[in-house]
Amino acid sequence: MFKNFKMFRRYYNSSAKSIANVLKNKESGDFISVQGWVKSMRKMKENVFFDVSDGCSEKRLQILLNNSLKPTDLTPGSSIIAKGKLSLSPKGDLELNAEEVKVLGECIVSEGYPFAPKKQYNADYIRQYLHLRSRTNKFSSVLRIRDAATFAVHEHLHEQGYINVHTPILTSNDCEGAGEVFTVFPDNKETLKQMSKPNQSKEEAYFNSKVFLSVSGQLHLEALSHGISKVYTFGPTFRAENSRSRLHLSEFYMLETETAFMSDIKQLTDHIENMVVEMTKKILNKYPEDLKKAQDIEVDLSWVNKKFPILTYEEAVDIAKQRDVSFNSEEGFTKEDEMFIVKHCGNIPTFIIDWPKEKKPFYMKECTHDSTKVDALDLLAPNVGEVVGGSLRENSYEKLKENLPSENLEWYLDLRKFGSVPTGGCGLGFERYLQMILGISSIKDVIPFPRWPHNCNL
Amino acid sequence: MFKNFKMFRRYYNSSAKSIANVLKNKESGDFISVQGWVKSMRKMKENVFFDVSDGCSEKRLQILLNNSLKPTDLTPGSSIIAKGKLSLSPKGDLELNAEEVKVLGECIVSEGYPFAPKKQYNADYIRQYLHLRSRTNKFSSVLRIRDAATFAVHEHLHEQGYINVHTPILTSNDCEGAGEVFTVFPDNKETLKQMSKPNQSKEEAYFNSKVFLSVSGQLHLEALSHGISKVYTFGPTFRAENSRSRLHLSEFYMLETETAFMSDIKQLTDHIENMVVEMTKKILNKYPEDLKKAQDIEVDLSWVNKKFPILTYEEAVDIAKQRDVSFNSEEGFTKEDEMFIVKHCGNIPTFIIDWPKEKKPFYMKECTHDSTKVDALDLLAPNVGEVVGGSLRENSYEKLKENLPSENLEWYLDLRKFGSVPTGGCGLGFERYLQMILGISSIKDVIPFPRWPHNCNL
Numbered sequence: 037m038f039k040n041f042k043m044f045r046r047y048y049n050s051s052a053k054s055i056a057n058v059l060k061n062k063e064s065g066d067f068i069s070v071q072g073w074v075k076s077m078r079k080m081k082e083n084v085f086f087d088v089s090d091g092c093s094e095k096r097l098q099i100l101l102n103n104s105l106k107p108t109d110l111t112p113g114s115s116i117i118a119k120g121k122l123s124l125s126p127k128g129d130l131e132l133n134a135e136e137v138k139v140l141g142e143c144i145v146s147e148g149y150p151f152a153p154k155k156q157y158n159a160d161y162i163r164q165y166l167h168l169r170s171r172t173n174k175f176s177s178v179l180r181i182r183d184a185a186t187f188a189v190h191e192h193l194h195e196q197g198y199i200n201v202h203t204p205i206l207t208s209n210d211c212e213g214a215g216e217v218f219t220v221f222p223d224n225k226e227t228l229k230q231m232s233k234p235n236q237s238k239e240e241a242y243f244n245s246k247v248f249l250s251v252s253g254q255l256h257l258e259a260l261s262h263g264i265s266k267v268y269t270f271g272p273t274f275r276a277e278n279s280r281s282r283l284h285l286s287e288f289y290m291l292e293t294e295t296a297f298m299s300d301i302k303q304l305t306d307h308i309e310n311m312v313v314e315m316t317k318k319i320l321n322k323y324p325e326d327l328k329k330a331q332d333i334e335v336d337l338s339w340v341n342k343k344f345p346i347l348t349y350e351e352a353v354d355i356a357k358q359r360d361v362s363f364n365s366e367e368g369f370t371k372e373d374e375m376f377i378v379k380h381c382g383n384i385p386t387f388i389i390d391w392p393k394e395k396k397p398f399y400m401k402e403c404t405h406d407s408t409k410v411d412a413l414d415l416l417a418p419n420v421g422e423v424v425g426g427s428l429r430e431n432s433y434e435k436l437k438e439n440l441p442s443e444n445l446e447w448y449l450d451l452r453k454f455g456s457v458p459t460g461g462c463g464l465g466f467e468r469y470l471q472m473i474l475g476i477s478s479i480k481d482v483i484p485f486p487r488w489p490h491n492c493n494l
Numbered sequence: 495m496f497k498n499f500k501m502f503r504r505y506y507n508s509s510a511k512s513i514a515n516v517l518k519n520k521e522s523g524d525f526i527s528v529q530g531w532v533k534s535m536r537k538m539k540e541n542v543f544f545d546v547s548d549g550c551s552e553k554r555l556q557i558l559l560n561n562s563l564k565p566t567d568l569t570p571g572s573s574i575i576a577k578g579k580l581s582l583s584p585k586g587d588l589e590l591n592a593e594e595v596k597v598l599g600e601c602i603v604s605e606g607y608p609f610a611p612k613k614q615y616n617a618d619y620i621r622q623y624l625h626l627r628s629r630t631n632k633f634s635s636v637l638r639i640r641d642a643a644t645f646a647v648h649e650h651l652h653e654q655g656y657i658n659v660h661t662p663i664l665t666s667n668d669c670e671g672a673g674e675v676f677t678v679f680p681d682n683k684e685t686l687k688q689m690s691k692p693n694q695s696k697e698e699a700y701f702n703s704k705v706f707l708s709v710s711g712q713l714h715l716e717a718l719s720h721g722i723s724k725v726y727t728f729g730p731t732f733r734a735e736n737s738r739s740r741l742h743l744s745e746f747y748m749l750e751t752e753t754a755f756m757s758d759i760k761q762l763t764d765h766i767e768n769m770v771v772e773m774t775k776k777i778l779n780k781y782p783e784d785l786k787k788a789q790d791i792e793v794d795l796s797w798v799n800k801k802f803p804i805l806t807y808e809e810a811v812d813i814a815k816q817r818d819v820s821f822n823s824e825e826g827f828t829k830e831d832e833m834f835i836v837k838h839c840g841n842i843p844t845f846i847i848d849w850p851k852e853k854k855p856f857y858m859k860e861c862t863h864d865s866t867k868v869d870a871l872d873l874l875a876p877n878v879g880e881v882v883g884g885s886l887r888e889n890s891y892e893k894l895k896e897n898l899p900s901e902n903l904e905w906y907l908d909l910r911k912f913g914s915v916p917t918g919g920c921g922l923g924f925e926r927y928l929q930m931i932l933g934i935s936s937i938k939d940v941i942p943f944p945r946w947p948h949n950c951n952l
């Protein structure tokens with residue numbers, strides 16, 4: 037009785053500890069209990085050795101169990117609770133001498149589990165099993181790096197005094213052809229019938245107007261930036277394009293910032309460079325091992341210590357012509373051009389500024405030194421090409437009014453009518469950023485549940 | 495020339511400083527330059543006094559300007575740059591003796607600016623001008639508290655070892671009637687034509703199946719929690735209901751967590767209580783002034799130092815009957831019942847556990863002590879009633895299979911077939927949480943761009 041109580045006591049205090057915590061804070065001789073999934077197993081004469089992960093870090097704990105105590109359903113992929121005493125392995129690592137291992141859920145390949153132990157699968161195969169993908173070593177590292185990057189965004193922008201606002205997903209602005217859009221309406225026919233007015237299409241019944249999924253939070257962010265001078269939004273945006281490239285999704289994440297009292301494109305390039313570098317440094321410093329495990333190829337991130345080159349559009353065109361003399365500026369840079377330009381600049385993310393006005397949307401600000409140009413920028417990066425787009429915004433009421441593409445945007449004009457300020461903003465494609473630091477070819481492999489044409493599983 | 499250079503130098507170093515920064519780090523005698531919007535003005539014999547805010551904090555800087563230097567278009571709401579020397583006001587506060595004030599954008603009520611100086615407007619009036627709402631004092635405080643709460647979520651859950659994952663907005667699960675859903679399809683008829691196959695409705699053409707906006711990330715979160723044992727998602731969710739209550743929106747934010755190896759409802763109530771209390775403490779400690787300014791009424795938050803009561807469903811019914819003897823358990827608790835129960839428990843957020851099985855969805859776990867009950871919980875809070883819902887999830891493959899509402903969910907069953915673990919999770923209605931700590935009556939006034947039936951402005 038007393039002995040049982042002591043047994044209970046010695047496990048009790050550690051029952052909730054994560055594996056990372058055990059490896060960091062416990063020492064040889066401590067009694068602990070851990071929970072997780074079996075990663076790999078090696079059977080020896082007397083003992084079975086296996087690694088356990090709880091998925092909250094890349095850390096694993098090796099467990100050593102006498103063959104006589106091994107449950108029959110202990111296989112890679114199964115979930116377990118193990119209790120025992122920590123000791124040092126011959127290599128000097130902490131390992132658990134298990135007194136008891138309990139299998140919570142078995143995992144049997146012959147019953148349909150798609151990942152056999154010791155086998156390597158390619159990303160296309162693993163992606164067929166989205167609901168099980170977080171159990172694979174590689175993808176769980178990707179998920180943790182995605183989390184690290186997300187937190188780094190919030191941390192960095194708060195350090196810089198920015199306020200996180202939530203721009204809407206549903207919008208009645210059709211975004212002026214910034215991309216093809218999805219329309220939204222209630223699925224329930226009864227609701228539609230109740231709510232519709234005479235002469236309304238069913239797409240208009242619920243909201244009194246057609247409503248779309250946002251392709252960008254920029255215009256809403258600009259509105260908020262006229263009261264709170266530094267704002268950002270970070271969330272999903274949508275494109276209904278029929279594109280299946282390795283760089284496009286129908287649902288993807290964008291980080292957008294808008295800064296009031298910004299009147300020089302140089303302030304915007306500094307802001308973006310600082311953001312991309314600091315996010316990446318935070319990940320490099322805090323999660324170097326997970327970063328390596330998540331990478332598809334070895335990625336050179338030495339650009340975090342270099343200055344990003346800035347090219348004018350004209351300079352970039354000249355470089356593109358070195359690749360292809362028939363470069364057609366009408367059609368703009370191809371993905372190959374973008375890659376070539378970045379390579380030409382030493383594989384450092386590279387800004388292109390001073391864009392011809394006709395290539396960019398109505399809200400971008402005319403350059404003071406050249407009225408045929410706008411203060412727009414693209415940031416091109418290794419592996420992905422364009423990763424950030426941005427501009428100073430036209431803050432002259434008169435000029436904006438002249439070019440306003442829709443009456444629907446009277447409210448946007450109001451921003452320049454009352455307490456107007458120069459602002460500048462940008463949008464970073466979050467998945468492309470992850471592809472860029474992870475060297476992952478397909479955008480579908482850096483987001484938990486990718487959606488693209490003809491694919492919306494789960 | 496030299497003098498000009500010195501003038502330039504003395505402003506240059508402080509040109510990017512926020513007002514909060516000036517008030518914290520500068521002192522009387524320093525030359526500074528600030529940017530912002532004029533909040534209030536008082537004209538005196540010799541000078542005009544006005545407060546300036548940059549919106550990034552609730553802090554304002556008082557500026558004193560000789561009437562002879564006052565630009566004619568300096569009015570409340572206008573945007574300005576001011577330069578000068580800091581000094582101490584008679585009250586001992588830092589104020590700016592301006593040498594120069596430049597109006598960047600005028601703001602004239604007679605030209606249509608809807609907020610006249612010194613006038614108080616009610617929330618319904620202000621809400622008509624969503625694009626200008628961030629300029630009002632009250633709503634800018636609400637936006638900053640929303641930001642503070644958002645950051646507190648990320649900070650707290652990372653401190654607890656949770657990984658932030660992004661569950662999808664677009665889903666082919668119709669969420670088993672968890673609420674009425676929105677359907678999504680491309681707006682462009684050409685795209686639809688290109689992509690549709692014979693016998694497909696236009697709703698199915700793009701993704702090969704009907705696709706909906708997510709009403710909850712729970713099922714996807716559960717999938718991920720079987721590889722990463724502590725996960726959360728925080729983002730917009732959607733309901734296509736025809737409801738115009740003060741507590742419902744068509745687009746609202748939910749914080750959802752899922753924790754593997756959680757097998758006792760007490761672990762879940764502890765997790766939720768800890769989360770709600772720690773989020774609130776972070777806001778109270780870091781932003782006490784903004785919190786007060788954002789509040790509609792004085793809100794008693796002393797519950798952050800109290801234990802949240804836990805009632806069983808039966809106990810809660812008994813309390814509801816004290817309010818209304820004809821309480822009908824078939825219909826469940828009304829909002830009035832919920833408020834009464836919270837009041838009865840001392841206006842402390844109150845858990846209700848042990849729910850009758852037939853009142854809750856298929857995935858909730860049967861109580862071990864009573865097979866007619868499930869291990870579900872609601873957290874009721876002052877001002878809003880239900881603010882969190884949650885449960886342990888049924889992890890028995892057999893029991894779940896019996897109750898699975900749709901073949902579409904075979905993948906969900908797979909989670910219990912391979913490496914199954916007990917899990918528990920919850921969803922916190924983020925806007926309701928804000929209403930609860932701010933005492934704000936309408937949910938439309940705690941989100942930047944509210945969407946509800948017949949309303950999707952901007």
